[in-house]
Amino acid sequence: MESIWEFLSSIDWYWYLIFLIIIVFLYDVFQRRHIILRNFPVVGHFRYWLESIGPELRQYIVANNREELPFNRIERGWIYASAKNENNYEGFGTDRDIYANQYIFINNSMMAHKVEKGSxxxxxxxxxxCAKVMGAAKNRKRPYRPASVINISAMSYGSLSAKALDAMNNGAKKVHAYHNTGEGGLSPYHKRGADVVFHFGTGYFGxxxxxxxxxxEKLKKLVEENPQIRAIEVKLSQGAKPGxxxxxxxxxxxxxxxxxxHVPMGEDVLSPPTHSAFQGVKGLVDFVEQIATETGLPTGIKAAIGKLEQWEELAEIMKTTGKGPDFITVDGGEGGTGAAPPSFADHVSLPWVFGFSDLYQVFQQRDLTSDIVFIASGKLGFPAKAAMAFSMGADCINVAREAMISIGCIQAKACHNNTCPTGIATQNQWLQRGIVVPEKAERLASYFKKFNKELxxxxxxxxxxxxxxxDMRDVDVSTGDTNMTQTLEYTYKYQKTPVDFKGMKALKECEHLGGSRH
Incomplete structure (x- = not known):
C-alpha cells in the first residue's frame, strides 16, 4: 500500500490532469445522450457550461438597460433604490423610446393640485x-377599507419561503398594506401584524x-381565531396559467x-383546474354569498380574463339578485411568480390592460361598478402604470414580483426548481439563511412608501x-403612426365610472374601517 502511495506521489500533477481528460474523453465518445459530446469530446462540455450561465451573462453583460423581460434593469434598479431608501432618480432625461407603440403618457394639469399646509x-x-369599501354595498357584517392602495399580491407559503413571507408581512404592517396569503393557507408568517386577505383556490389548502x-367549518374557525383576516378571496384562475x-x-x-x-409529506401536491365546491356561475354566486354570510367578511374572486360569456352571466345574476362578489381581482396574463408551462405563460389569457378594459365594461353596462372594488394585478408595481390602472377603473393595486424584488429577488428565474439563490422562492434552509427579516421588512416598507409618494x-x-x-382622459397611449396618441377613452371605447370621493379628510375620518393602522 505504501509503495502504491509513493508511486502516486511521485507522479507530477499534470499527469493526473491528462488521465482525467482521457477518462472524460472516453466517456464522451461512448455515451449516447448528447451529440455535441460524442462529436466534440471534452471541449463540448464548455458549450453546456456557457449555456448554463447564459441567463447571467445576458442579464449583467449582454442585455441593455431596457431590454430584459419580465423586468428590465432600469425597472429593477428603481425598485432596489426605492427599497434601500437610496436616490431613485435618473439624470439626463429618459432613455425610453417614447414614440413606441403602446407607450403611455400621463396628462398633467396646467396647475398642479396644491397640498395645503396642515392637510x-x-x-x-x-x-x-382605498377610496371604496369592500362589502359596504351588500352590508357585510365586517366591511373593509384597505388602508393602502398598494398591497401584496397572492404568493403562498410553499412557493415562497418562510423568511420571505415573514419579511413581507412585517413590511406590510409598517405601511398599513394588506398581505394576500396565496392559496397555500394561512401560515405563522402571515401573522406578524399586517391585515390579511385569505385566498384559496381549487386545492382548498388550509x-x-x-x-x-x-x-x-374550518374557514369559519380560521376567521374566528385570526381577526387580522379582513377579506376572503376565491381564486378562479391566475395570469400565469389560467385553467x-x-x-x-x-x-x-x-x-x-x-x-x-393539510397534505401528505413527500408527495407532489396537485391543485385541480376546477372547483369542486360549486358548479357554474350561479353556484359561484351562491358560494360567495355563503362564505360572506358565515364569516361576515367581504368576499371576492380572482381571475385572469379571456372569454367574457360567463362574466356577462355573472353580471346579469348580480344585477337581478343583488348578490355576488364584493371585489374582483383581475390578474394580467403577464403575471406569474411561480412555475407555469411556457405555452400557458406566453399565450393563455389577456394582458392586464386588455383583460381589465373588457371586464370593466361588462359590469359598467349594468351599473355595477360602484358596488365592486376592482383590484389590479399584473406588473403594475410602478407609479405611472398604477396611474394608468386607476384611470381605467382600478381601486387598488396588488404587487407580487415587485415585492419580491424589493426584498432581494434578482430575477434568477429559478422559482420553479427550489434553487432560488436569494432564498425567496425556495424551501432550502441554507439558501434562506441569507434573508435577514428585519432588514428586508424595512426594504419592502421603503419601496411601498416611495411608490405611494411618486404615485x-x-x-x-x-x-x-x-x-x-x-379617468380615461388623463392618460394617452401611443397607437401608431396614423393616430399618433389617443386617450384611453378613445382607445378602449369607454369611460370609467366616477368614484364617490369626498376628499382625503373624509377618508381619514372613516379610517376605522381599515384595520392595520390600529
Missing part, C-alpha cells in the same frame, strides 16, 4: 387608503377536509407546510388629490 396629505404623506374538499391546476413538488413540502396545507406626486401633477380621481 391630511401634508401631515401624513404615506396616508393613501380549509380542506381529509378528502380534500372545502370545509366551511390549469398548480403543482407543489414534494421536495418543497416541509413538515410545517404539510400541516398548514401621489403624479396624481397631484394631473390636478387631483387621490388616484381614484383619474
Amino acid at each position: 391630511v396629505t401634508d401631515l401624513e404623506p404615506s396616508f393613501l387608503p 380549509v380542506r377536509d381529509d378528502e380534500g374538499n372545502f370545509s366551511m 390549469k391546476g398548480g403543482v407543489l413538488p414534494g421536495s418543497k413540502i416541509t413538515k410545517e407546510i404539510s400541516e398548514i396545507r 401621489l406626486e403624479i396624481t397631484h401633477a394631473a390636478g387631483y388629490e387621490h388616484p381614484c380621481q383619474f
Whole structure:
C-alpha cells in the first residue's frame, strides 16, 4: 500500500490532469445522450457550461438597460433604490423610446393640485387608503377599507419561503398594506401584524377536509381565531396559467407546510383546474354569498380574463339578485411568480390592460361598478402604470414580483426548481439563511412608501388629490403612426365610472374601517 502511495506521489500533477481528460474523453465518445459530446469530446462540455450561465451573462453583460423581460434593469434598479431608501432618480432625461407603440403618457394639469399646509396629505404623506369599501354595498357584517392602495399580491407559503413571507408581512404592517396569503393557507408568517386577505383556490389548502374538499367549518374557525383576516378571496384562475391546476413538488413540502396545507409529506401536491365546491356561475354566486354570510367578511374572486360569456352571466345574476362578489381581482396574463408551462405563460389569457378594459365594461353596462372594488394585478408595481390602472377603473393595486424584488429577488428565474439563490422562492434552509427579516421588512416598507409618494406626486401633477380621481382622459397611449396618441377613452371605447370621493379628510375620518393602522 505504501509503495502504491509513493508511486502516486511521485507522479507530477499534470499527469493526473491528462488521465482525467482521457477518462472524460472516453466517456464522451461512448455515451449516447448528447451529440455535441460524442462529436466534440471534452471541449463540448464548455458549450453546456456557457449555456448554463447564459441567463447571467445576458442579464449583467449582454442585455441593455431596457431590454430584459419580465423586468428590465432600469425597472429593477428603481425598485432596489426605492427599497434601500437610496436616490431613485435618473439624470439626463429618459432613455425610453417614447414614440413606441403602446407607450403611455400621463396628462398633467396646467396647475398642479396644491397640498395645503396642515392637510391630511401634508401631515401624513404615506396616508393613501382605498377610496371604496369592500362589502359596504351588500352590508357585510365586517366591511373593509384597505388602508393602502398598494398591497401584496397572492404568493403562498410553499412557493415562497418562510423568511420571505415573514419579511413581507412585517413590511406590510409598517405601511398599513394588506398581505394576500396565496392559496397555500394561512401560515405563522402571515401573522406578524399586517391585515390579511385569505385566498384559496381549487386545492382548498388550509380549509380542506381529509378528502380534500372545502370545509366551511374550518374557514369559519380560521376567521374566528385570526381577526387580522379582513377579506376572503376565491381564486378562479391566475395570469400565469389560467385553467390549469398548480403543482407543489414534494421536495418543497416541509413538515410545517404539510400541516398548514393539510397534505401528505413527500408527495407532489396537485391543485385541480376546477372547483369542486360549486358548479357554474350561479353556484359561484351562491358560494360567495355563503362564505360572506358565515364569516361576515367581504368576499371576492380572482381571475385572469379571456372569454367574457360567463362574466356577462355573472353580471346579469348580480344585477337581478343583488348578490355576488364584493371585489374582483383581475390578474394580467403577464403575471406569474411561480412555475407555469411556457405555452400557458406566453399565450393563455389577456394582458392586464386588455383583460381589465373588457371586464370593466361588462359590469359598467349594468351599473355595477360602484358596488365592486376592482383590484389590479399584473406588473403594475410602478407609479405611472398604477396611474394608468386607476384611470381605467382600478381601486387598488396588488404587487407580487415587485415585492419580491424589493426584498432581494434578482430575477434568477429559478422559482420553479427550489434553487432560488436569494432564498425567496425556495424551501432550502441554507439558501434562506441569507434573508435577514428585519432588514428586508424595512426594504419592502421603503419601496411601498416611495411608490405611494411618486404615485401621489403624479396624481397631484394631473390636478387631483387621490388616484381614484383619474379617468380615461388623463392618460394617452401611443397607437401608431396614423393616430399618433389617443386617450384611453378613445382607445378602449369607454369611460370609467366616477368614484364617490369626498376628499382625503373624509377618508381619514372613516379610517376605522381599515384595520392595520390600529
